[in-house]
Amino acid sequence: MQVNDESGKVTMLADVFQVSPHTLIQRTRLLPLMGRVLVSLGDPVQAQDVVAEAILPAKTVSLDGCRGLGLSEEEIKECMLSKPGDILKKGDLIAQREGTVSRVLRAPEDGTLIDVSRGKVLLGTDTTIVQVQAGLAGIVTDVFPELGVCLQAEGGLVQGVWGNGRCGSGPLSMPSVISDGESAGTDQIRESLLPGNVLAIEHCNNVDLLEKIMAVGMAGLICGTLAPGLIPLATSWDQPVVVLQGFEQQPVDPVSWEFSVSRIGTVASINASPTDLWQGERPEVLFPNEGGEPEKVLPFRVELAAGQRVRILAGPAVGRTGKIVALGEETEFESGLRYPTTTVQLREGDRMTVPQQNLAVLG
Structure with a gap:
């Protein structure tokens, strides 16, 4: 991605790949839909631990609770025997109206109760479990109820x-x-x-x-x-x-x-x-590991600048690393195309001119 500074000079936003012996990172793990969080604030976790999960239905069935029970939207809430997240078998009671003539609402098939809103009961069937590791x-440094967590390492x-x-x-x-x-x-x-x-x-x-x-x-x-x-x-x-x-x-x-x-x-x-x-x-x-002063973590992408450690992504020097010595003007290469350039001093000591778009920054 190209950007222009105040002088009109063209530079590139380069991808950053962190390579750090000691750093402090925070990562957010979120479900794609409402579910339940399986860990608590302060809990230690390992990479493969499941921290949150949700039930994703392949099909949904909408039941008209108002009509089935003969009640208003508010009255239905008082009659619910199941709550969102409950796993139900065909025929299980979802809600029951007491009275001289009892009326019930049953699950028409196996599934999971997803929601009760505006008198409608939403049942998910053929469900799969979505997990976030x-x-x-x-x-765990923060918990977002029903959604996920923030982790620090x-x-x-x-x-x-x-x-x-x-x-x-x-x-x-x-x-x-x-x-x-x-x-x-x-x-x-x-x-x-x-x-x-x-x-x-x-x-x-x-x-x-x-x-x-x-x-x-x-x-x-x-x-x-x-x-x-x-x-x-x-x-x-x-x-x-x-x-x-x-x-x-x-x-x-x-x-x-x-x-x-x-x-x-x-x-x-x-x-x-x-x-x-x-x-x-x-x-x-x-x-x-712990101990020592963590190094600064660079953003996902940064503007190229002198002194940055870089990896060459294409061309005859692909895979080699070095440091940016200077940013150059647009130059026409053998292909006939013009690109903004950098002068890179390779680890081996020699210098070469590289198109800015062929560089990634090593954080």
């Missing part, structure tokens, strides 16, 4: 570009050759699989390897890149998968990867939910 190891944080929608946690492990600074082959990765652990590998581009990871009982997977053809398989797994960079073969961003390597043996708390533009959240891995 914590997605991190932290504490402290620790190391790394964010990715894609997640399969699952949450979980486990000790982080990776093939020993990776921790020694070398790349691991498929056979070496297979030998390092520990049930209950979260595996971190640079690249996952082998269907046999992913199937093996899923079969042995791993608690999750963190990978630098994932082959596009493996997305359906990763999505089907009931454990979390977070991709740090993307789906094309590229060098692994050393900043994110070295951070992950430094956390071997510690518990990784994974929220692999898809990127949420509305909430400003990304798939992320938290390594809970």
Whole structure:
């Protein structure tokens, strides 16, 4: 996204991916409809804990309580035997009018009582339960009755570009050759699989390897890149998968990867939910710890500026990281297209000119 400053100079709003050894984060977990909150203020939670749930009906049945009971809208409320949220079987009493001739309102089929309003009783049938998980190891700092909670957590944080929608946690492990600074082959990765652990590998581009990871009982997977053809398989797994960079073969961003390597043996708390533009959240891995002064968390997107740590997203230097030295004017590239540019000093020391749209900020 391009923005113009007061001088008319064009700069870009770049995506931010947090890579922080120690930060304090707050996350809101809300139901898509009214339900019930399962935790209380101050409760500790783990990533896979369900903090709120609601019943979502596939079909609704509206019962005319006024007509069925011969009462006014206000009188019906006094006769209710069931309340919203109650699970009912076919024939169960919903309301009863006492008198010389008793009149009753029964459930016409199995379902859940959703609401009573203006004399109408709404029954949901063929229901499914919608659950919201914590997605991190932290504490409940606020409760929104019938909707959800606000959570707070402290620790190391790394964010990715894609997640399969699952949450979980486990000790982080990776093939020993990776921790020694070398790349691991498929056979070496297979030998390092520990049930209950979260595996971190640079690249996952082998269907046999992913199937093996899923079969042995791993608690999750963190990978630098994932082959596009493996997305359906990763999505089907009931454990979390977070991709740090993307789906094309590229060098692994050393900043994110070295951070992950430094956390071997510690518990990784994974929220692999898809990127949420509305909430400003990304798939992320938290390594809970306390102590020290937390680093500032950057917004979801920021305007590019000199001194920022960045990752190159495209071009011959894709995957490499560095710092912005200066913002440049629009330049025409070999493609014939013109883009606002930046001068980036790479970690290796050399400098290069990069289109601003090809950069992401590492928080």
